[in-house]
Amino acid sequence: MAARTRRLHAMLLAALLAGCAPADEDRGARPAAAPLQPAAPMPADEASLAMPDLMALVVDPAAGVFGPAFQRDPQREPKAAQAWQAVADAASELERTAAVLEQPGWSLGRAEWLRSVAELREGTRAGVQAARQRDARQLARAAQRLQVACDGCHAQYAPALR
Secondary structure, three states: OHHHHHHHHHHHHHHHHHHHOOOHHHHOOOOOOOOOOOOOOOOHHHHHHHHHHHHHHHHHHHHHHHHHHOOOOOOOOOOOHHHHHHHHHHHHHHHHHHHHHOOHHHHOOOHHHHHHHHHHHHHHHHHHHHHHHOOHHHHHHHHHHHHHHHHHHHHHHOHHHO
């Protein structure tokens, strides 16, 4: 009886799904979707309001995973493959964040900002590579680069956080 009920449910589901699918002749009749337009640059005041959220929701959690791994403390050094992968993922997230921060709406053409973002990107790239190679020494060097980037940016744009 259970097998018969399962077959009946499967047939009903297939019939329902077939009824939802458009007929072949209908597929070509739909107008093409309009291409997406690039987003307008974010005004300076919106970027300054969004920065705490970006830091709290993206940067700080990623740094919280990446940071302890490079403190040259044998108790905190990643050992398992999953731990090394988590460090690589966190560094990748910070690298993606650097790409966002380079956008005109965030950088506003500020040379010092762009230098700090470039240091962030290079430090995180080195961190990804070190984590993939499971090289604690290289991870510590990458983290030092990252720390320079963070300190430079905070000194210029968020001195209260130093």
